[in-house]
Amino acid sequence: xTTVRDEETPPSLSDIGTRSVRVTTDHVVRAVVxxxxxxxxVVAVERLGLDLPVVREIVAVVYLTLVPGYLLLRIADIDPxxxxxxxxxxxxSLVSLMAVGVVANFLLRALGVARPISELPMVLAIxxxxxxxxxxYAVRVDDTRWIEVDTRRLTSPSVLAFALLPVxxxxxxxxxxxxxxxxxxxxxxxxxxAIPALAALGKIPRELFPYALWTVALTLxxxxxxxxHYMAWGDSPKEARLALAVLADGYxxxxxxxxxxxxxxxxxxxxxxxxYALFTDLRFVWEFKVVHPLIFSLTPVALYRAYQRYxxxxxxxxxALLYVSLFSFFVVLSRNTRxxxxxxxxxxFVLLIANERLAPDRKKLLAIVFVAGIVVSHYGVSYMIMxxxxxxxxxxxxxxxxxxxxxxTDRLTSPVFGLLYGTMLFAWYIYASPGSKAxxxxxxxGQSFTDRLADQFLANPDSTSASTRYLxxxxxxxxxxxxxxxxxxxxxxxxxxxxxxxxxxxxxxxIEFDSxxxxxxxxxxxxxxxxxxxxxxxxxxxxxxTTLLFFAPFFVVGIREVIRxxxxxxxxxxxxxxxxxxxxxxxxxxxxxxxxxxAAITNEYSTNALVEKDRIMDNGHPTEKxxxxxxxxxxxxxQSTDWMHAAGLNNSTVFLSGWPGGMKGAVGxxxxxxxxxxxPYFRGQSIQREMLANESQLDGGYVYLSAFSHEGLGDVIRLxxxxxxxxxxxxxxxxxxWENKSLVYVNGGSSVYYGS
Numbered sequence: 068x069t070t071v072r073d074e075e076t077p078p079s080l081s082d083i084g085t086r087s088v089r090v091t092t093d094h095v096v097r098a099v100v101x102x103x104x105x106x107x108x109v110v111a112v113e114r115l116g117l118d119l120p121v122v123r124e125i126v127a128v129v130y131l132t133l134v135p136g137y138l139l140l141r142i143a144d145i146d147p148x149x150x151x152x153x154x155x156x157x158x159x160s161l162v163s164l165m166a167v168g169v170v171a172n173f174l175l176r177a178l179g180v181a182r183p184i185s186e187l188p189m190v191l192a193i194x195x196x197x198x199x200x201x202x203x204y205a206v207r208v209d210d211t212r213w214i215e216v217d218t219r220r221l222t223s224p225s226v227l228a229f230a231l232l233p234v235x236x237x238x239x240x241x242x243x244x245x246x247x248x249x250x251x252x253x254x255x256x257x258x259x260x261a262i263p264a265l266a267a268l269g270k271i272p273r274e275l276f277p278y279a280l281w282t283v284a285l286t287l288x289x290x291x292x293x294x295x296h297y298m299a300w301g302d303s304p305k306e307a308r309l310a311l312a313v314l315a316d317g318y319x320x321x322x323x324x325x326x327x328x329x330x331x332x333x334x335x336x337x338x339x340x341x342x343y344a345l346f347t348d349l350r351f352v353w354e355f356k357v358v359h360p361l362i363f364s365l366t367p368v369a370l371y372r373a374y375q376r377y378x379x380x381x382x383x384x385x386x387a388l389l390y391v392s393l394f395s396f397f398v399v400l401s402r403n404t405r406x407x408x409x410x411x412x413x414x415x416f417v418l419l420i421a422n423e424r425l426a427p428d429r430k431k432l433l434a435i436v437f438v439a440g441i442v443v444s445h446y447g448v449s450y451m452i453m454x455x456x457x458x459x460x461x462x463x464x465x466x467x468x469x470x471x472x473x474x475x476t477d478r479l480t481s482p483v484f485g486l487l488y489g490t491m492l493f494a495w496y497i498y499a500s501p502g503s504k505a506x507x508x509x510x511x512x513g514q515s516f517t518d519r520l521a522d523q524f525l526a527n528p529d530s531t532s533a534s535t536r537y538l539x540x541x542x543x544x545x546x547x548x549x550x551x552x553x554x555x556x557x558x559x560x561x562x563x564x565x566x567x568x569x570x571x572x573x574x575x576x577x578i579e580f581d582s583x584x585x586x587x588x589x590x591x592x593x594x595x596x597x598x599x600x601x602x603x604x605x606x607x608x609x610x611x612x613t614t615l616l617f618f619a620p621f622f623v624v625g626i627r628e629v630i631r632x633x634x635x636x637x638x639x640x641x642x643x644x645x646x647x648x649x650x651x652x653x654x655x656x657x658x659x660x661x662x663x664x665x666a667a668i669t670n671e672y673s674t675n676a677l678v679e680k681d682r683i684m685d686n687g688h689p690t691e692k693x694x695x696x697x698x699x700x701x702x703x704x705x706q707s708t709d710w711m712h713a714a715g716l717n718n719s720t721v722f723l724s725g726w727p728g729g730m731k732g733a734v735g736x737x738x739x740x741x742x743x744x745x746x747p748y749f750r751g752q753s754i755q756r757e758m759l760a761n762e763s764q765l766d767g768g769y770v771y772l773s774a775f776s777h778e779g780l781g782d783v784i785r786l787x788x789x790x791x792x793x794x795x796x797x798x799x800x801x802x803x804x805w806e807n808k809s810l811v812y813v814n815g816g817s818s819v820y821y822g823s
Contacts, residue, residue, distance in 0.1 A: 088214045095141075096205045099134055103197055106130050106346070110190055113348060127346035128358060131193075136160030138200040141208050145429050147422065150277050154369050155433060157362065158415045161339065161408070162440045167196045168338035172319050182317025184338075186345045193342070225275055229282040232258070236286035240293035247681040249666060252290060256663040256678075259283060260654050266384050267650035273380045280367045280387050287397035287661070288360035294677040297705060297734070298352055299698040300727050302403040304734040305330065307351045310340040311735070321499050332499035334443040335408045351735030355404065363400060363407045367391050369414035374620045376421035377579040382627075385649050386620040389557075392657040393615065394674035395608045398698075406609055409448040412440035413616055420479050420584055427477045434479055435487065442492050448613055449492050455590045455617075456485045463586035470572050475583040543688045544671040550659040557656065561618055564625025565592060567632075579624075584617075591617035623649045689783045689795035693727065696781060700731045701774040703816025708732045710812050711771065711819065717747040720768030722805070724776040725753045725785035725793065731773065756786045756794065759801050770805040770820040772798060780816050 109123045136159030140152065147155060168184070171192035175183035183189065220226065232255070239252035262283060265271050271279055298304045309330055313319050319338065324331040331337060344354045367387040374383035390396060400407040415437045419430050442449045460480055467474030538555070542548050565588065571578050572585075580588070595614040598607060627645035658664050662675035672679055672691035676698065679687075683695045708730040711721075723729050729751065750768075758765060775781040778799045786794045808822030 086216045086218055088216060089211065090214055091211045092205060092208050096201055099138065099197070099201050099204075102126070102130055102134065103194060103201075107190070107194060110186070110346075114186075124347045124349060128343070128361065130197075131164060131343060131346055132157055132160050132362065134160070135163045135193075135197055135200060138197070138204050139163060141210070142200065142204055143429065143432065144208075145425065145433070147425055150368065150372055151418065151422070151424075154365060154372070154415060154418065157365060158412060158437055158440065159433075161362070161412075162436050163196070164193065164342055165334040165338045165440075165443060167193055168342055169319070169334065172338075176318055184313055184319060184341050184345075185317050186348075189342060189345050193346075220272075220274070225272065226278070229275070229279050232282045232286040233289055236290035237293060240290045243294055243677065243680055244296065249678050249680065252678050253663065253667055255286070255290070256658070256661050256666075259286070259661070260658055260663065263385060263388055263650040263653040263657070266381060266388075267646040269381075276380060276384045277368045277371055280371050280384065280391065281364055283388070284367045284391050284396075285360060285364035287391065288364055288401045289357070291397050291675065291677065292356045292360050292401040294680075295699045296702060297700045297731070297736070298355060299402055300700065300731070301697065302405075303355050306336045306340070306404055307355060307735045309336050310344070311351060311737075313337045314341050314344070324499060329446050329496065330405070332443075332496060333405050333445060335405045335445070339408075340404070350737075352733075353735075355402070355735060359404045359407065360401055363404075363411055366407075366411045366414045369411070369418045370616060370619065373414070373418040373421040376423065377581075377584065378620055378624070381646050382620065382623045382649075385623050385646065385653060388653055389622050389656070390612070390615055390619050392653060392660055393612055394660040395612045397661075398674060399608045400612065403609070405445045406448060406613075409441045409444035410613060410616065412437045412444065413448070413452065413613070416441070417587075417616055420587065430477070430479055431484065434484070438488050439491055442488075442495050446496055447609075449496075451594060451610070451613055453489055453492055455587065455594055455614075456480060456488060458593070459583075459586040459590040460485050462590060463583045466572070466582035466586055470575070470582070473572065473578060473580070473582050473585070475581040478583055480583070543690050544665065544669075544673065546659060546665045546669050546671050546673045549664075550674065553656060553659060557622060557652075560625040560629075561592070561621045562625075564621030564623075564628060565589060565618060567628040568621065568624065588618040588621065591615075626652070684780060689785075692775065692781050692783050693785060693793075693795075696773075696775040697727045700727075701780070701816055703777065703780070703814050704731045704773040704775070705733045706814050707771070707773060707812060707817035707819060710814075711749075711769070712747065714812075715747045715749060715769065719747070719749055720766065721749045721751050721771050722754050722758075722765050722768060723751060723771040723773070724783065725787050728771075728773050728775045728783075728785060730771065753787060754784055759786075759796065759804050763804060764807060765805045767823040768821070770808060772818045772820075774816045777816055777818060778802070 105126055109119055109126060113119060113123060133153070133156050136156035137152070139159045140147075140155055145155070146152070168189070171189065172183050175188055175192070180188055183192070235251065235255045235258075239249075239255050242248050242251055262271070262279065266276070266279075298307060309327055312323075312327070321332065340351070340354060343349075343358050344351055347354065347358070349358070367390055370390060371383050371387040374386045377383075378386070400410065416434060419425075419434050419437070422430060425433075438452070441452055460482060463475065463478065463480075538551065540551070542551070568578055568580065568585070578585075591614040595610060598610045623645060626649050630645055630648070660674055662673040662678040665671050665673035666678045670679075670682060672683060672687065672694060676683060676691060676695045679691075680695070680699065683691050687695065709732065711730055712732070715721075721730075730749075754765070757763075772778070773781075776784055776798050782798045784796050784798055784801060786796060805820050808820035810818060811821045812819035
């Protein structure tokens with residue numbers, strides 16, 4: 068598909084499989100107006116009581132995710148290319164929706180609207196915003212273009228086959244959840260494992276690389292997020308509770324930030340989730356499980372387009388696929404929406420660094436918008452990028468002077484840009500929380516920022532980092548031990564690739580990368596290295612994917628450079644050989660991460676433990692049961708939690724297993740608005756080793772045994788034995804310690820005892 072300007076000659080129709088479509092400003096305006104009318108009509112019809120399932124969700128997601136951003140892109144006279152237009156439109160849409168939501172929240176309340184963040188006010192506010200953009204677009208943009216559509220390519224077996232991957236991922240997850248059968252997922256994994264090899268062998272057309280990456284990423288995200296009835300333990304329920312609190316109140320009040328914590332200042336949580344939920348009328352659990360993966364799946368596409376600027380298309384494809392293969396991508400980030408959205412904006416920022424097509428002023432304009440998106444999405448990632456930017460800007464100057472031939476001609480970032488970003492970051496997290504407004508002098512600003520930055524990077528000197536704990540851990544699974552060593556190998560190859568690139572710089576040899584990208588990649592690798600120091604605020608599962616965005620290409624480059632030095636051949640042969648070796652390495656890396664090896668061969672748990680659902684629940688090791696139940700809250704656990712909240716005596720002591728053995732409600736399944744129901748106050752107490760010593764009995768109160776702890780399912784009690792250290796005991800071996808209590812609730816997978 069290509070585009071030409073109005074003054075150019077329309078594409079030839081000599082190719083039978085090609086159609087040329089003329090698109091004008093009037094066409095775009097009519098399409099946007101029609102889509103907006105459709106959205107308003109669907110909302111109105113459903114408010115009258117007539118449900119339109121599926122239609123509302125699809126129309127609303129397309130409308131919110133693409134339309135505002137595309138209009139802003141064209142109004143700013145930015146024409147970055149076909150794929151970039153989609154990516155930048157999504158990025159601009161997300162930022163503009165958060166901005167409109169905040170403005171509507173305060174403006175409508177000032178005008179007397181008690182609940183601005185509810186369906187009708189928010190739908191109308193965004194409709195007015197999009198309507199205004201449409202009017203400005205109609206007046207300012209006079210554009211006619213021809214779009215050449217290759218109909219044979221669109222209906223080719225390759226395109227249709229890749230389109231089936233997300234469908235198989237969805238059905239595989241649903242079958243796993245409903246029947247415990249993982250056969251479809253294992254077959255799907257086998258197909259995914261063939262993709263790196265097919266790309267290296269030239270069997271996938273290069274024109275389909277962005278599409279292939281998107282479908283693979285979406286498949287991996289959906290097969291994980293849709294496994295299970297409920298949100299997993301950890302981040303997504305926390306985010307959902309905050310967003311639901313905003314919807315229950317009908318407005319966002321920053322003054323609540325001290326009570327809710329810094330997460331309440333993240334607009335990705337408190338504004339963007341409510342907007343999508345209100346427009347789609349989806350329950351929060353499905354907005355999290357479906358809409359978020361759709362957006363985040365574009366991240367590797369942006370990375371591919373950025374890497375393609377410096378490397379061969381196959382190198383860029385395999386580099387982006389390395390990122391997708393990381394278990395953090397499809398396990399952690401499929402649910403952690405604030406971090407994932409920040410990473411999506413970083414990917415767009417990387418794409419802007421690599422982009423040569425846009426004018427410098429337009430690149431900077433987009434960059435300011437996207438880094439603002441990072442700031443309001445996740446504070447931790449924002450501080451990491453601040454540190455990286457502060458180091459990369461001077462590093463780029465040094466590299467440019469050392470080797471003028473690689474100096475970036477139009478730098479995206481400068482000291483002024485870094486200062487602007489730091490100001491945005493500092494101002495938002497200082498002023499979004501009223502408790503920080505006391506720092507109204509420059510010295511107070513500086514001290515607050517330093518404290519926040521130090522809080523992210525410094526920990527108790529006697530503690531160990533997450534990265535160090537990971538490398539020194541002895542897993543009960545040989546698959547995880549193999550993956551640990553493989554991660555070390557991947558990291559070593561990346562370090563070699565970056566090191567040999569610098570060696571070529573010092574030898575005045577040509578390299579693919581310019582000074583700005585090389586500086587950011589180097590600093591990102593250094594920032595990740597900090598996690599091996601006593602740093603606890605960033606765990607490896609989040610820090611690695613944040614920094615890998617910049618230095619992923621050096622995996623393939625490292626393989627190529629090693630081959631180049633071990634054998635004498637033409638560059639073309641060297642590159643082809645590097646692609647094939649990298650593809651083989653990626654196949655094994657993905658097989659270990661995704662759980663194919665463990666599910667099909669070794670029958671032991673992996674980073675993607677959900678695929679081993681039935682085996683782990685039936686006879687898994689306590690460690691893997693612990694990992695599995697964190698990601699898979701059961702119906703039994705939710706039902707018993709609801710019973711405890713309904714029938715439990717207020718201010719009672721509840722003895723339970725260490726996390727994930729606690730109470731877990733069905734967060735996100737309830738209605739979007741309404742008063743928050745009262746909860747009884749429980750004094751939760753984890754069962755300790757000393758409580759189970761000798762013939763002791765647990766004190767008066769409840770003993771709560773979720774599916775993780777229930778004798779018929781998990782049969783595990785987790786006992787804290789130190790910082791990041793745990794021991795386990797079997798429930799059936801410890802039940803004599805509460806046998807004097809009465810069994811007051813049981814549902815086949817959870818049980819509750821009560822007594823003195």
